[in-house]
Amino acid sequence: MKFVENALGRHVPVEIEGRELIPYKGAFTDPISKMARRKYANPIPKSHPEWLTGESKLCKNLEDAVKRSGLSNGMTISFHHHLRNGDYVVNMVLNVCDKLGIKDLTIAPSALFPIHKPVIDYIRNGVVRNIHGSMNGPVGKFVSYGGLPGTAVLRTHGGRVRAIEDGDLKIDVAFIAAPCADDYGNANGVYGPSACGPLAYSYVDAMYADKVVIVTDNLVEYPCLPISIPSTHVDYVGIVDKIGDPEGIVSGTLRITRSPTRLYIANLAAKFIRESPYYKNNMSFQTGAGGISLAITKDLGEFMEQDGIKASFINGGITKFSVELFKRGLVRKLLDGQVFDPVAIKSFRDDLWHQETPMTMYANIHSKGCLVNRQDIGFLGATEVDLDFNVNVNTHSDGLLLHGIGGHTDVAAGAKLAMIVIPSYRKRIPVLRKRVTTVTTPGETIDVIVTELGIAINPLRKDLIEHFKNSKLPISSIEDIYSDVMKIVGGEPEEPKLKERIIALIEYRDGTIIDVVRQVEGQYN
């Protein structure tokens, strides 16, 4: 296998499994866009007589839908993760494939969760050969120990839609879990027992997959409104008893962190934003559902109220905390790729200025301008960051691949103020490292790192350093914070024990390879 050193000094292969790879060349170089390539072109659908006469697309059951889709050995099937850890559809579809004797599939979920642990069995018995998509938890661990025959590919939310639109990830059959759908395939996520809000991750699958199967447990009268997924792109509708477990889909208990250290870090981040040049009327920011992120959202809201600042929009994962800012008039618009709780679903359904943003709109670098490019502030997490401000969100220091990328890299590149907000160590393992185990997001796109030991501004941001030079905030250098962490935890952790074999590629949002993940020694258990 031939390797080259990419722009971050990481050794990446130039080819894997017959696929030519382009090494990462810098955060804004975007080499594919200079190749005069065209996007993927769908086949012109053969006009089913049924379609012409408006016949129902209902199948007898999921098995019937799989059969009619023409799914066969070696194909690629896709899923979305709006049902998160409550999703039943991935496992159900693979069960049907197993039953039908279909082998060697590549699955392309936008993300897998612990509930998808049965995927491991389908890898073991040959139904699944490869995974293009994020793996949170057990499947990632299994893959880390070399359990997957193929080489997995991890992409950002924006990178996944880019890959599909550009034809790098060709989907034969998309299975779209839909909390609400009609018999012609129009679908949304806002009504029904498995309501999840937007279906934004799957829009690109519907647009580009050769065959599209809607899987629903809530068939409604045609035409199902609002239309997140349009009938124009749906081949079949399969009814199942339940597409998911509401407990795992939405959280009734989203909670701001209670850790005093994390509350302190969140408050530091909010204060940094307040002092920054981006804190002004019409600013925009992104929120997440993590404990620190929720705390920042709350603190920031309080500052905005005190200071009479009104934001233009919140981008991204929407929670009841974002909705509260919206309802109080502190934020005018909510742009929504994913929601996390029933309050957010209700607002998404009913409020005209709370709108769905398909992933190409959210973060596709090969669009003509997406939301993250227009976002002022983003606060993000990490498993590790290093002295070059590179960020790892995928692996732990032991080398295990346990997390997906989400929109991390996209937001970092797009937001004018991209902040990593993290404790400097977790369970005596430093989060701040000399060199991250895996680079997910390049340091040149990270502006600030906020920890309980201080705030480090990226030296590339001379303007910000100048702006904060008289600040009373604990602004420090990344090296000083690093040295403080090392004193606390007693040094760098052991290097992970890795084998030669590459088990996953980390693809930058522009389609280049920013890093690889190698197999961890030992056995999955």
Added chain:
Amino acid sequence: MKFVENALGRHVPVEIEGRELIPYKGAFTDPISKMARRKYANPIPKSHPEWLTGESKLCKNLEDAVKRSGLSNGMTISFHHHLRNGDYVVNMVLNVCDKLGIKDLTIAPSALFPIHKPVIDYIRNGVVRNIHGSMNGPVGKFVSYGGLPGTAVLRTHGGRVRAIEDGDLKIDVAFIAAPCADDYGNANGVYGPSACGPLAYSYVDAMYADKVVIVTDNLVEYPCLPISIPSTHVDYVGIVDKIGDPEGIVSGTLRITRSPTRLYIANLAAKFIRESPYYKNNMSFQTGAGGISLAITKDLGEFMEQDGIKASFINGGITKFSVELFKRGLVRKLLDGQVFDPVAIKSFRDDLWHQETPMTMYANIHSKGCLVNRQDIGFLGATEVDLDFNVNVNTHSDGLLLHGIGGHTDVAAGAKLAMIVIPSYRKRIPVLRKRVTTVTTPGETIDVIVTELGIAINPLRKDLIEHFKNSKLPISSIEDIYSDVMKIVGGEPEEPKLKERIIALIEYRDGTIIDVVRQVEGQYN
């Protein structure tokens, strides 16, 4: 020029200007879908550094936008017609092209109106060489007399989106008039002095044109919501003083016909619907803005109220009369490609179950199922119909091409009950003919013709004939009605005086050629 006879016995060329043509083979044969062709693939956009950093796409003015779009001789540019007879944008863009010395353009408007009469000057001076699109009024007349160097192509609403998606109509630069837009290109039609409702005709242009220019007179704060046209597909935003004349965009005076004959015809049509098997709960129908159509809508609404019938949805052009049925709970949902008055705009903007339907959703035969396929009832007009139930909506009996197709052919093919509702003659010229001057919509897709002289059911619809055999409605045969009309008007009108030259092709919704329009003898004046 080589000709073949198509399935309707019309002689159509097999090639024009280097473009291979497929003769019409029947309403549901759809030969292109059997060719295993792929849809058009857009170039992957070159990542502007401006886009990556979220810079504004605002141009200094429209001229600057045209220049930056790279528009040059021989290219194809497109427009939508949501501003109808109030649109300023077509003329303004052509004026700029003229000023910049750009020649030989093909313009691809979804439709032209009398306000676009200046297009004639731009044809004469060489700026415009050809037209792919509907021509209502003077431009059509000018083209009829041979004024256009190229051979025009007329398509249905669904056929236009098919042609663009399939790559038969390649648009270099789309100019999208937007009543409301932000500096990044997100646009809608619901706010501002030129509000027009949906921008549904132009969605496909935005998706498939190589360059997209938003032309607006109402720049709003980013992000402009709702998003009818997304920034992800917009290259430039050009600001002008006014994109249109509100008087021509919306009608404050939509009026039900006052002609007793037409009221009688409308009432007959409503009664026919009431007696038909399609008149039941959850039925769906399409309404238009013409005087007869409005009268049917009103009568049908009264019947529904009396009979306790509630419809599922109204498809298509929405007026205050449709909104009234919606508000009274007689119709649950409005699916909207175009609105005609301020009441409809307001409902479109505010009502969650009044939603925009891009044209591929409305009527694209090369989608996996569009709205017209799901529609029960459609009532449509005609300039002529003939004994084979073929319909002409494009030309008059003198051969002049004065009207576009709209969704006529799409609805006829899709609706389970496709009705032509017409007076049997106009100004002593029979509407009912032995053979229509031009076939727009094939007779096999027309179920019923309603005139003041009687109702003719297509003999192909044996089921309907059986259903109505005991009806007290004046059901007759097309031949009998024809013979009655002939008695009144004194016979068929003179054959039009035509030259050999084909000035326009009439393309069926599946991309085949259903008829041609030949040059009329004489001079345009």
